[in-house]
Amino acid sequence: MARTAVCPVCGEKVEVPDDVLDGEIIEHECGAMLVVRVEGNDVRLEEFKGVEEDWGE
Amino acid sequence: MTRLVVFYDHPRYEEKRIISEARDRGVEVELVNTGRLILWLGDGAAVPDADVYLQRSLSLYRSLTVTAFVEALGGRIVNSSKTQMLCGNKFLTTLMLYMHGVPVPRSVIVFDKHEALKAASELGYPVVVKPVIGSWGRLVARADTPESLEGIIEDRLMLGGGLYRVVYMQEYVNKPDRDLRVFVVGDHVATAIYRVNKSSWRTNTALGAVAEPARVDPELEDVCLRAARAVGGGVLGVDVFEDPERGYLVNEVNANVDFRNTERVTGYNLAGDIVEYLLELARR
Numbered sequence: 001m002a003r004t005a006v007c008p009v010c011g012e013k014v015e016v017p018d019d020v021l022d023g024e025i026i027e028h029e030c031g032a033m034l035v036v037r038v039e040g041n042d043v044r045l046e047e048f049k050g051v052e053e054d055w056g057e
Numbered sequence: 058m059t060r061l062v063v064f065y066d067h068p069r070y071e072e073k074r075i076i077s078e079a080r081d082r083g084v085e086v087e088l089v090n091t092g093r094l095i096l097w098l099g100d101g102a103a104v105p106d107a108d109v110y111l112q113r114s115l116s117l118y119r120s121l122t123v124t125a126f127v128e129a130l131g132g133r134i135v136n137s138s139k140t141q142m143l144c145g146n147k148f149l150t151t152l153m154l155y156m157h158g159v160p161v162p163r164s165v166i167v168f169d170k171h172e173a174l175k176a177a178s179e180l181g182y183p184v185v186v187k188p189v190i191g192s193w194g195r196l197v198a199r200a201d202t203p204e205s206l207e208g209i210i211e212d213r214l215m216l217g218g219g220l221y222r223v224v225y226m227q228e229y230v231n232k233p234d235r236d237l238r239v240f241v242v243g244d245h246v247a248t249a250i251y252r253v254n255k256s257s258w259r260t261n262t263a264l265g266a267v268a269e270p271a272r273v274d275p276e277l278e279d280v281c282l283r284a285a286r287a288v289g290g291g292v293l294g295v296d297v298f299e300d301p302e303r304g305y306l307v308n309e310v311n312a313n314v315d316f317r318n319t320e321r322v323t324g325y326n327l328a329g330d331i332v333e334y335l336l337e338l339a340r341r
Contacts, residue, residue, distance in 0.1 A: 023068060056192015056193050
């Protein structure tokens with residue numbers, strides 16, 4: 001069953017798949033890129049701030 | 058049952074594929090988000106026990122730190138901190154390749170705009186300016202004239218970070234509108250793709266290059282295996298230019314490879330290959 005969390009950008013409820021992993025980046029239909037934070041059964045969303053300097057292959 | 062710990066920060070296609078292939082083989086997989094770790098010196102409790110560890114964090118510094126910690130506890134981890142460190146710094150990569158006799162583009166390091174201009178006139182324009190740390194083609198620039206090089210260097214020096222004060226320049230290799238990404242897993246070449254970009258000289262798929270399957274001939278295989286050994290081996294993506302006169306030149310070696318497009322166009326089970334390699338290490 002999908003869980004819900006609030007998009008910090010548009011304030012709408014977002015359905016988060018049950019198998020989502022902590023740290024996963026998802027795109028919301030409002031256009032925001034969001035980082036999923038999973039703590040136990042709780043899920044919250046943070047705005048994804050973009051690729052960091054040392055990220056990559 | 059073999060136990061695998063996968064370190065990650067932002068799980069993507071690649072991590073999910075590796076986890077799925079591992080579980081299909083009966084491997085017990087534990088995922089550890091490196092961002093959540095608290096690593097006390099002398100206390101290994103934060104790192105779960107495993108027969109083998111896989112490092113897949115996107116952040117180079119975080120990845121290096123956690124990997125060194127695991128190694129200090131006696132853990133076997135792919136890729137090693139040595140490999141990550143050498144591949145994470147583009148100039149160190151080139152230096153190691155050169156020292157091991159692997160063909161590379163002509164390259165130079167400078168720390169000042171005036172020396173950059175002198176070195177570029179010797180390299181011949183156009184020249185390519187790269188950050189020593191960075192991925193997916195970010196901040197890689199081509200200077201066609203001394204005036205444009207001056208502007209690029211001034212920008213870099215103003216960026217503020219110490220790493221941008223190390224100016225890494227390379228000759229511009231007159232390659233076709235593509236390069237090769239060759240995947241080395243352990244002691245074998247797994248698969249390869251061309252990265253074709255008809256609208257830009259940069260051939261990173263992150264910048265719009267299109268992946269196409271590529272054939273690996275014995276010479277390419279030899280060059281890539283030597284390149285992998287030069288940086289300590291592991292699971293690596295070797296980026297190769299085809300120079301019309303000199304043949305294969307190794308441009309970079311990547312230690313935390315993306316392979317979504319590769320699996321898509323080649324049909325090759327690279328995630329499965331990586332898991333087999335991890336299992337082999339766990340058995341040793």
